[in-house]
Amino acid sequence: MIIDVHGHVSAPPSLMAYQGGLIAARGAHGKGGTGATLEQVRDSHNRPLPNWDNKSHIEHIDMAGIDRQLLSPRPFTLIHSEEPASIVKWFCEETNDIIKLAVDAFPDRFRGICGLPQSKDTTPDQWVAELRRCVTELGFVGGMLNPDPMEGLYPPVPAMGQRWWYPIYEAACELDVPLLIHPASCRPPARENYSLHFITEETINLVDLVNSSVYQDFPTLKIVFCHGGGAVPYQVGRLNAMGRSHSSNALFVDRLRNVYFDACLYSKEGLELLFKTVGPDRCLFGTERPGTGTSINPATGKYYDDIAEVVESVDFLSAEDKAGIFEGNLRKLYKLESW
Amino acid sequence: MIIDVHGHVSAPPSLMAYQGGLIAARGAHGKGGTGATLEQVRDSHNRPLPNWDNKSHIEHIDMAGIDRQLLSPRPFTLIHSEEPASIVKWFCEETNDIIKLAVDAFPDRFRGICGLPQSKDTTPDQWVAELRRCVTELGFVGGMLNPDPMEGLYPPVPAMGQRWWYPIYEAACELDVPLLIHPASCRPPARENYSLHFITEETINLVDLVNSSVYQDFPTLKIVFCHGGGAVPYQVGRLNAMGRSHSSNALFVDRLRNVYFDACLYSKEGLELLFKTVGPDRCLFGTERPGTGTSINPATGKYYDDIAEVVESVDFLSAEDKAGIFEGNLRKLYKLESW
Numbered sequence: 001m002i003i004d005v006h007g008h009v010s011a012p013p014s015l016m017a018y019q020g021g022l023i024a025a026r027g028a029h030g031k032g033g034t035g036a037t038l039e040q041v042r043d044s045h046n047r048p049l050p051n052w053d054n055k056s057h058i059e060h061i062d063m064a065g066i067d068r069q070l071l072s073p074r075p076f077t078l079i080h081s082e083e084p085a086s087i088v089k090w091f092c093e094e095t096n097d098i099i100k101l102a103v104d105a106f107p108d109r110f111r112g113i114c115g116l117p118q119s120k121d122t123t124p125d126q127w128v129a130e131l132r133r134c135v136t137e138l139g140f141v142g143g144m145l146n147p148d149p150m151e152g153l154y155p156p157v158p159a160m161g162q163r164w165w166y167p168i169y170e171a172a173c174e175l176d177v178p179l180l181i182h183p184a185s186c187r188p189p190a191r192e193n194y195s196l197h198f199i200t201e202e203t204i205n206l207v208d209l210v211n212s213s214v215y216q217d218f219p220t221l222k223i224v225f226c227h228g229g230g231a232v233p234y235q236v237g238r239l240n241a242m243g244r245s246h247s248s249n250a251l252f253v254d255r256l257r258n259v260y261f262d263a264c265l266y267s268k269e270g271l272e273l274l275f276k277t278v279g280p281d282r283c284l285f286g287t288e289r290p291g292t293g294t295s296i297n298p299a300t301g302k303y304y305d306d307i308a309e310v311v312e313s314v315d316f317l318s319a320e321d322k323a324g325i326f327e328g329n330l331r332k333l334y335k336l337e338s339w
Numbered sequence: 340m341i342i343d344v345h346g347h348v349s350a351p352p353s354l355m356a357y358q359g360g361l362i363a364a365r366g367a368h369g370k371g372g373t374g375a376t377l378e379q380v381r382d383s384h385n386r387p388l389p390n391w392d393n394k395s396h397i398e399h400i401d402m403a404g405i406d407r408q409l410l411s412p413r414p415f416t417l418i419h420s421e422e423p424a425s426i427v428k429w430f431c432e433e434t435n436d437i438i439k440l441a442v443d444a445f446p447d448r449f450r451g452i453c454g455l456p457q458s459k460d461t462t463p464d465q466w467v468a469e470l471r472r473c474v475t476e477l478g479f480v481g482g483m484l485n486p487d488p489m490e491g492l493y494p495p496v497p498a499m500g501q502r503w504w505y506p507i508y509e510a511a512c513e514l515d516v517p518l519l520i521h522p523a524s525c526r527p528p529a530r531e532n533y534s535l536h537f538i539t540e541e542t543i544n545l546v547d548l549v550n551s552s553v554y555q556d557f558p559t560l561k562i563v564f565c566h567g568g569g570a571v572p573y574q575v576g577r578l579n580a581m582g583r584s585h586s587s588n589a590l591f592v593d594r595l596r597n598v599y600f601d602a603c604l605y606s607k608e609g610l611e612l613l614f615k616t617v618g619p620d621r622c623l624f625g626t627e628r629p630g631t632g633t634s635i636n637p638a639t640g641k642y643y644d645d646i647a648e649v650v651e652s653v654d655f656l657s658a659e660d661k662a663g664i665f666e667g668n669l670r671k672l673y674k675l676e677s678w
Contacts, residue, residue: 155493200570231569237609241605242534242535277606293580296402305580
């Protein structure tokens, strides 16, 4: 079986219409909502998606051999840098409620990972209530954390190794759920689009986290970095040389094993480097499908995010390694052994 | 023979003392200078370096099997974000003059790559004169370009694919010298130190450049990205999928071959990924030694930047590939066939 840690909800069009109204009115009309029903959310995962070859979300994951998928909000839609903070919170809650409907509509395919109301004008203690609601009331299995709620605006919040973040780490440990690290949008005059911003923010925050004392302070914290950890596995030699002074005396690459990674990389060479650098036991299958990789690679005639067969073809992985990547590591980390 | 594209001058201590005075007085004392002599600059490459095991620059490159090295300023010292612009210009000129003395002291070991007076309060047309002076009067073989002269301050200048940069590209084409892309320092509240900032800036600017029309506008432009191109080769699958809309219809990975890369990566897996992704004919040997990688890897007992033997051990490279990486590609690009 293949379980994908990195899926984003395909919400009904009413969700982005709701967002448009929130931003236009800046909250003047109150929270409101989409009124989305379970039937509408089932349909939004079964309807053809114009951006992705007019195939549905369910068709796409079927084509990619994905049996089950954890669904989080589409990160770039979360408007963390919009004002006022109330519209960020309302949109986040509405998105999480739609993910809950998706899980109810497809209980054998989906489990929920919640977005957090990370308005740039809030602090992590203000995000805990929504994580708690989603885990304890809606049955979600984890939260998604954007390391740059400023979305490229200045100044950035402190990086993830700093005490500023501790309230949300405390809550994740208490609830015993992983935090999936996935940046969101990116605003001009920053020079990268949101999809490249994922890579730069993952790089900066993963290095800061691994060089910090966070894992000494929270030994049970479970963190999963998306997109194979940005630049980090490729630059690990440099980071080993730079990170000589950590209080633990352990090499950077060894401390990196405190963290988990999704295998959301769209080249075989990249995937092999990830597995070799962090170890296959730290990797979770992840595609983001349908998403950035859902286009045809002219060199192979296949979708870039058809990762399963690429992982299968890596000759230095044992059958046990592959089973861990495809489902075992995720089942253990997310306590989904019986799903 | 091994020629290293990525060396930084080991200047006499008077250079950083000069910088301290410039910043403290904000230029009130005029340009002044170090008064460094050829003898002093010879000595500064032969004296023990306290940060690097008390071995000299020459001893270090000898130990690493580096026969010849292109010397550029130590990028993090270039104070591009300091004010006023005059002190940035004066310090850059003084540094370039010291590099010229190093080349004169060791003509069989060094050639010069100049820094540019990239004050954040200037534009690229104001950097051309120093590039021209160094190439035509001092015999330098190229220039070094910092893609982020704001050094992490806000807002950033446009990325390297934008017309803002065109005056320096025009000059580099006219003088027929390569530009070595190497970020410099990084100021709080940015969350990364300067050495990690290299990686994030290389990533952002390389992607912007390759997705732009710069190479259509400047077909003879020669650009070398340091540190193996940041995150780009590792994330190339994602970048292929993201970069579908370029006017040339060529894949991102194919357009990447407009650019050259140094092999300044301190792991075998990283180096192999670079060679496979961009092709060995686009790679130049580079160590940064003595620099960030000049510390002992406890796993091997060798310096991280002992790259030559790692390149030698890559089994899929032919003898011709290796000769190209070690010297041939650089000799051709920098017109140093007879050195």
